[in-house]
Amino acid sequence: VSESAFDVLVLGAGPAGEVAAGRLAERGQSVALIEQELIGGECSFYACMPSKALLRPAEELAEVKRVPGAREAVTGSLDVDAALRRRDEVIHDLSDDAQLPWLEDRGIALVRDHGRLEGERCVRLDGGGALRAKRAVIIATGSVADLPSVPGLTEARPWTNRQATTAKRAPSSMIVLGGGVVGVEMAQAWATLGSRVTLIEPLPRLLSREEPFAGEQVADALRERGVDVRLVARARQVSRENGAVTLELEQDATGVGPATVTAEELLVAAGRKPRSEGIGLETVGLEGGEPIEVDEQLRVLGHDWLYAVGDVNGRALLTHMGKYQARIATDVILGGDSRIVSDGPASPRVVFTEPQVAAVGLTLELAEERGLRVTAVDHASDGTAGASFHGRNAGGISRLVIDDERRVVVGATFTGPDVAEWLHAATIAVVAEVPLEMLRHAAPSFPTRSEVWLRLLEKYGL
Numbered sequence: 425v426s427e428s429a430f431d432v433l434v435l436g437a438g439p440a441g442e443v444a445a446g447r448l449a450e451r452g453q454s455v456a457l458i459e460q461e462l463i464g465g466e467c468s469f470y471a472c473m474p475s476k477a478l479l480r481p482a483e484e485l486a487e488v489k490r491v492p493g494a495r496e497a498v499t500g501s502l503d504v505d506a507a508l509r510r511r512d513e514v515i516h517d518l519s520d521d522a523q524l525p526w527l528e529d530r531g532i533a534l535v536r537d538h539g540r541l542e543g544e545r546c547v548r549l550d551g552g553g554a555l556r557a558k559r560a561v562i563i564a565t566g567s568v569a570d571l572p573s574v575p576g577l578t579e580a581r582p583w584t585n586r587q588a589t590t591a592k593r594a595p596s597s598m599i600v601l602g603g604g605v606v607g608v609e610m611a612q613a614w615a616t617l618g619s620r621v622t623l624i625e626p627l628p629r630l631l632s633r634e635e636p637f638a639g640e641q642v643a644d645a646l647r648e649r650g651v652d653v654r655l656v657a658r659a660r661q662v663s664r665e666n667g668a669v670t671l672e673l674e675q676d677a678t679g680v681g682p683a684t685v686t687a688e689e690l691l692v693a694a695g696r697k698p699r700s701e702g703i704g705l706e707t708v709g710l711e712g713g714e715p716i717e718v719d720e721q722l723r724v725l726g727h728d729w730l731y732a733v734g735d736v737n738g739r740a741l742l743t744h745m746g747k748y749q750a751r752i753a754t755d756v757i758l759g760g761d762s763r764i765v766s767d768g769p770a771s772p773r774v775v776f777t778e779p780q781v782a783a784v785g786l787t788l789e790l791a792e793e794r795g796l797r798v799t800a801v802d803h804a805s806d807g808t809a810g811a812s813f814h815g816r817n818a819g820g821i822s823r824l825v826i827d828d829e830r831r832v833v834v835g836a837t838f839t840g841p842d843v844a845e846w847l848h849a850a851t852i853a854v855v856a857e858v859p860l861e862m863l864r865h866a867a868p869s870f871p872t873r874s875e876v877w878l879r880l881l882e883k884y885g886l
């Protein structure tokens with residue numbers, strides 16, 4: 425490509441960039457999609473998809489083992505090689521060929537190169553040439569693992585999500601640094617696939633942004649699977665010798681606790697960094713390295729032709745939220761007046777451990793911090809007739825956080841096996857602000873586990 429002009433240029437073909445390119449092309453725009461690696465981005469190959477493939481076999485096995493009649497049919501143990509083969513199928517052996525017809529059908533010009541802004545409406549390609557945008561440029565370059573500044577960490581060649589989701593065998597032992605979503609999911613996945621896992625979290629609980637019971641239940645479940653969960657533990661130094669990584673921990677205030685952990689691999693799951701460096705932001709007066717600040721229409725502040733969607737803007741590091749942002753941005757580019765209604769920490773979110781944690785809106789703590797007058801109502805997630813078919817002692821808690829003044833649900837958290845699919849009902853209630861007086865007319869089918877909604881509303885007095 426020497427110099428070509430398109431209506432819109434999209435930089436990065438992860439889920440956010442793909443949705444933006446697809447919607448614009450379907451609405452008659454000429455679009456170039458610039459991607460340096462794989463069409464589908466981090467999500468398809470190194471994040472959402474392979475991580476769920478690694479977690480699913482043990483989850484399914486646990487469910488079957490809870491149901492008498494089916495349980496007796498399980499006579500063997502989890503087949504690790506088959507699980508890893510299935511993961512490879514899900515990520516298409518790191519090939520994006522299957523994505524190409526979708527782009528071709530929409531007439532999207534795919535440019536396989538690293539691109540960077542070069543002033544207004546122009547993207548320079550490392551391989552030579554430049555592209556110009558008549559209407560807009562959308563930045564969708566995503567994020568990378570953030571390595572904390574622990575002495576020796578980089579030299580110890582730690583795993584990031586990339587190695588943790590694509591490894592060809594289970595390491596004999598693994599240290600996971602960070603007890604957020606990626607940390608707990610990967611700790612559970614590899615523990616169930618045969619690794620001896622130690623999970624290190626500096627805060628007093630896992631999944632610290634969720635309701636406290638969520639982190640406690642996930643910690644219990646990890647411990648049941650043999651994971652050594654260490655809370656209030658901070659890494660002080662890392663070294664690698666003779667194929668083993670040793671992590672030195674800071675001692676807690678009482679000076680208690682074994683000071684070192686050694687393992688074959690160390691996975692860093694300590695947050696994400698926006699991929700906003702090396703993409704030419706300085707040529708349009710912006711700074712790289714930080715999340716790209718956008719308004720509620722995903723427009724980069726001060727530039728009416730420039731948009732940023734997905735992880736790179738730091739608003740909500742979730743695939744479905746990046747795709748939502750892409751839908752809003754494309755509406756705006758096409759002349760509409762859409763704007764974000766709900767994202768940030770209140771976004772719908774699922775942790776795919778066993779038990780799963782599915783949440784939307786505010787936790788009780790966050791609602792109180794925001795000065796809302798709220799009541800939390802809880803019910804056992806397995807406390808319905810429908811739940812009895814999902815096995816004995818399936819466990820979990822369901823919580824609604826209700827705004828007593830506006831009489832709407834402002835937050836919901838469900839824990840328990842296979843609760844991810846419950847979340848969308850709560851998302852509708854929270855985002856659409858369905859009045860409680862209407863919500864009680866939505867009768868859940870019998871016998872489904874959704875009857876938990878009845879129990880929760882009854883507890884609130886409805």
Ligand SMILES: Cc1cc2nc3c(=O)[nH]c(=O)nc-3n(C[C@H](O)[C@H](O)[C@H](O)COP(=O)(O)OP(=O)(O)OC[C@H]3O[C@@H](n4cnc5c(N)ncnc54)[C@H](O)[C@@H]3O)c2cc1C
Pocket residue numbers: 435436437438439440441458459460461462463464465466467468470471472473475476537538539540564565566567585589606699702703733734735736740741742743744745746
């Ligand atoms: C282990 C793990 C599990 C996860 N699980 C889930 C989950 O279950 N559900 C969920 O909703 N979210 C999950 N996430 C988060 C999810 O992966 C991200 O929110 C999502 O991938 C962000 O999409 P994106 O399009 O913004 O960026 P990305 O998926 O990061 O894609 C960005 C693309 O841009 C390309 N690119 C970057 N710079 C350039 C450049 N200069 N030129 C050309 N191309 C460039 C990159 O190569 C990449 O392909 C998970 C994350 C991790 C790490």
